[in-house]
Amino acid sequence: MADEAAADSLLDVERQEAALASDGDADLQAFREAVHSLPSDAVKDLMSAWVCSRCIFRLFGLTEPCSCPCLSPSVFTERLMPENLVGSLIDGGSSESEHSTSLPEPVVCSVCLGILQFYHNNDVQLLVSKDGMNDLAASIAELVKQEGHQTDSFSLEVSIPSITLDNERVIMSYMSRKYGSQLYSQERSFSECICLKNALKSLIKAPLETLLGVKYGQGPLHIRLTYSESSKTIEKSVEHKFGATSKRRKKGNENGLETVDGLMNSGIGCIATGVGHSVVTDTPVNGLQHHQSSDFSKLLLEKVRRPCSLSFHCNRDPIYFGGRYLKYSRNVSQTCWMIDEDRMGEASVEEIISSCILLMCRGDKYKFHAAGREDMDVRMLGSGRPFLVEIQNPRHVPSDVLVKDIEHKINSSREKLVRVKNLKLVGSQGWTLMREGEAEKQKQYAALVWISRPLEDPDLLSISSVRDMCILQRTPIRVLHRRSPLDREKIIHWLVFFFFQLRVIIERIKTCL
Amino acid sequence: MLQVPMTDQSAQQSSISTDSAAAQNNSSSTELKEVRKVDGDDEDKELHELLMPDVRNLPLAPPSAVESNFVAYFAPDFMKPGHDQYVYRHPNGLCVVGLAPTHVAFRDEGGVMGVDFNVGKSDRSAIKVTGKRKKNAQHFESNTMLCKVCTKSDSYVVRCCVKGSLLEVNERLIKQPDLLNSSADREGYIAIIMPKPADWLKVKATLLGLEEYKRLKEQC
Numbered sequence: 001m002a003d004e005a006a007a008d009s010l011l012d013v014e015r016q017e018a019a020l021a022s023d024g025d026a027d028l029q030a031f032r033e034a035v036h037s038l039p040s041d042a043v044k045d046l047m048s049a050w051v052c053s054r055c056i057f058r059l060f061g062l063t064e065p066c067s068c069p070c071l072s073p074s075v076f077t078e079r080l081m082p083e084n085l086v087g088s089l090i091d092g093g094s095s096e097s098e099h100s101t102s103l104p105e106p107v108v109c110s111v112c113l114g115i116l117q118f119y120h121n122n123d124v125q126l127l128v129s130k131d132g133m134n135d136l137a138a139s140i141a142e143l144v145k146q147e148g149h150q151t152d153s154f155s156l157e158v159s160i161p162s163i164t165l166d167n168e169r170v171i172m173s174y175m176s177r178k179y180g181s182q183l184y185s186q187e188r189s190f191s192e193c194i195c196l197k198n199a200l201k202s203l204i205k206a207p208l209e210t211l212l213g214v215k216y217g218q219g220p221l222h223i224r225l226t227y228s229e230s231s232k233t234i235e236k237s238v239e240h241k242f243g244a245t246s247k248r249r250k251k252g253n254e255n256g257l258e259t260v261d262g263l264m265n266s267g268i269g270c271i272a273t274g275v276g277h278s279v280v281t282d283t284p285v286n287g288l289q290h291h292q293s294s295d296f297s298k299l300l301l302e303k304v305r306r307p308c309s310l311s312f313h314c315n316r317d318p319i320y321f322g323g324r325y326l327k328y329s330r331n332v333s334q335t336c337w338m339i340d341e342d343r344m345g346e347a348s349v350e351e352i353i354s355s356c357i358l359l360m361c362r363g364d365k366y367k368f369h370a371a372g373r374e375d376m377d378v379r380m381l382g383s384g385r386p387f388l389v390e391i392q393n394p395r396h397v398p399s400d401v402l403v404k405d406i407e408h409k410i411n412s413s414r415e416k417l418v419r420v421k422n423l424k425l426v427g428s429q430g431w432t433l434m435r436e437g438e439a440e441k442q443k444q445y446a447a448l449v450w451i452s453r454p455l456e457d458p459d460l461l462s463i464s465s466v467r468d469m470c471i472l473q474r475t476p477i478r479v480l481h482r483r484s485p486l487d488r489e490k491i492i493h494w495l496v497f498f499f500f501q502l503r504v505i506i507e508r509i510k511t512c513l
Numbered sequence: 514m515l516q517v518p519m520t521d522q523s524a525q526q527s528s529i530s531t532d533s534a535a536a537q538n539n540s541s542s543t544e545l546k547e548v549r550k551v552d553g554d555d556e557d558k559e560l561h562e563l564l565m566p567d568v569r570n571l572p573l574a575p576p577s578a579v580e581s582n583f584v585a586y587f588a589p590d591f592m593k594p595g596h597d598q599y600v601y602r603h604p605n606g607l608c609v610v611g612l613a614p615t616h617v618a619f620r621d622e623g624g625v626m627g628v629d630f631n632v633g634k635s636d637r638s639a640i641k642v643t644g645k646r647k648k649n650a651q652h653f654e655s656n657t658m659l660c661k662v663c664t665k666s667d668s669y670v671v672r673c674c675v676k677g678s679l680l681e682v683n684e685r686l687i688k689q690p691d692l693l694n695s696s697a698d699r700e701g702y703i704a705i706i707m708p709k710p711a712d713w714l715k716v717k718a719t720l721l722g723l724e725e726y727k728r729l730k731e732q733c
Contacts, residue, residue, distance in 0.1 A: 328563070381560055381563055381564070382556075382560055383556070448566060450574060450575050477582075477603055477607055477609065477705060478603065478605065479605075480607055480680065480681075480705065481605040481606055481607055481707065482605075482645060484643060484644050484645055485642050485647075485681060498561075498564075498565070
């Protein structure tokens with residue numbers, strides 16, 4: 001019976017392989033060749049150290065088999081079985097056991113901690129599936145769909161715990177020392193190792209492209225995968241035996257995205273060991289070299305490694321809306337103005353305009369920028385003040401028609417406090433326009449003036465004949481507390497008056513700078 | 514104040530300009546092109562209407578900037594009888610110091626003839642305060658001398674009244690001391706001082722408000 005069962009399982013393997021073969025015959029062929037091209041004793045050594053198949057390939061610098069989608073560890077071991085690895089592996093409870101119906105705990109790679117095997121720890125249970133890669137791609141695609149993002153391209157950002165780099169380094173130096181000369185004779189070296197992040201990206205890229213229907217690139221949509229060490233890994237205190245924390249901290253900035261994890265690792269390390277900071281950074285930097293051979297054996301001995309926890313998020317680049325606003329009310333501030341939880345004024349231009357846009361774009365947050373400011377009790381009339389609204393992580397990029405709708409909606413609100421003109425989507429040129437607007441600064445002011453004596457024609461003539469008059473303005477007391485006391489040059493370009501009553505003139509003054 | 518409510522007509526005008534803007538982008542029918550030509554005029558008209566105040570609501574004389582922006586405090590008989598000074602405080606904390614209308618200097622014949630800032634240890638008009646942080650500003654006590662005001666017959670010392678940093682003195686008074694006679698409470702101010710919040714609270718307790726000051730001086 002046992003024989004039959006064994007034969008059956010072998011048959012299953014054959015059938016699976018056949019299925020795989022029909023799926024990716026060429027892939028499998030290339031894979032077989034790749035496996036055979038590797039020095040077998042080195043591979044055997046790595047396998048006995050619980051290094052996963054993808055890591056083995058990438059350590060040797062082989063890209064194609066590494067990115068082969070239908071690469072299950074079992075296929076790997078199948079290939080190598082003829083080389084009599086079976087015995088030691090079965091004893092160690094190898095990943096062959098995946099074939100049986102009851103899945104014992106699969107072995108997590110000692111280098112990548114399950115990242116390239118697509119084993120993730122959800123803090124509740126270990127998520128393992130035969131097709132880990134495609135499952136991950138499916139979950140990511142599901143999230144993107146849920147968020148409702150619109151995009152024509154996506155980019156991937158990966159953040160991995162720095163201990164994987166340490167593991168990699170340890171293995172690499174061990175292998176170089178032990179097999180270096182052998183590899184040299186075969187014209188290979190370990191320097192072609194493919195970095196873990198790139199390997200992961202190239203694996204996940206293709207299925208995501210298919211599922212999302214868009215190309216991989218710099219894309220406005222950014223998908224970030226964050227792998228972090230599960231706290232239980234530290235129990236084996238692999239860290240302070242390596243004494244590599246100080247080195248890890250330096251390495252922490254290798255690929256900008258690791259800093260968070262580096263900090264988290266040391267944080268967790270402190271909690272688990274219950275000792276302060278000093279313990280972890282005790283060992284000098286070159287302690288690593290001394291401990292290498294013993295560490296490697298520790299690696300071999302400590303079979304219990306927990307896979308990482310994974311969280312992924314997607315975020316889209318912000319979009320910008322430009323336009324001009326008019327303010328008709330003398331009780332509306334430009335930005336939301338709060339003093340001690342009380343709102344000053346009735347409303348704010350920022351809120352009126354931005355909240356409407358944010359709603360239509362289904363974004364997370366808005367930022368309002370305007371070319372200059374005006375006081376709350378001053379109206380903004382004429383052509384209007386240029387402004388820019390930045391919407392962060394928009395789910396929906398509105399069409400021109402929708403933008404017109406937004407403008408109309410703001411303008412037709414009941415209170416008629418604020419009006420918007422020429423609202424449209426702008427790219428990065430929006431910022432240059434704002435800067436230009438601020439620099440040029442030709443402004444028109446209107447003022448109601450009381451004159452203390454009746455005006456005659458000569459007076460009116462002298463007013464209207466002003467052209468580019470230079471004046472020196474001393475810093476007003478109103479702003480003297482926060483600005484330098486200086487005399488600033490201003491130019492009055494022209495003065496136009498509306499003669500209202502004998503004693504009242506309305507003047508329109510145009511100034512610059 | 515001068516708020517002009519938007520009339521229906523101007524509301525209509527503004528919606529027309531929005532439509533014509535849309536027409537420009539879509540480049541459609543001819544009738545909207547005609548509106549576009551008029552658009553600029555419409556804008557001006559709207560602006561004009563908004564700017565024109567309602568005559569019936571206008572006061573004969575507007576409130577002065579000092580009245581609307583500052584809170585007036587008075588220090589009567591500061592250190593010497595008859596030396597009445599004012600302290601106008603702005604909401605941002607800065608204090609403008611000057612001679613109150615009941616100051617003895619104004620009773621002398623001819624009024625104020627000259628102002629000299631070179632008193633005490635330094636010439637107050639020579640100090641240059643720079644920057645947002647107001648470097649080089651001298652810290653003065655409330656009884657520190659600011660300047661001397663001279664009339665035909667006598668000279669009077671003007672003091673800070675408020676403990677704080679001296680930001681600026683009105684150096685126009687050197688060339689035009691008559692400003693004190695014509696508008697001591699406006700263009701004829703003496704100096705601008707920046708007190709610390711704690712120092713202001715202490716001094717505020719010793720100063721009189723406008724009503725109190727008026728009542729006090731009416732009795733004389």
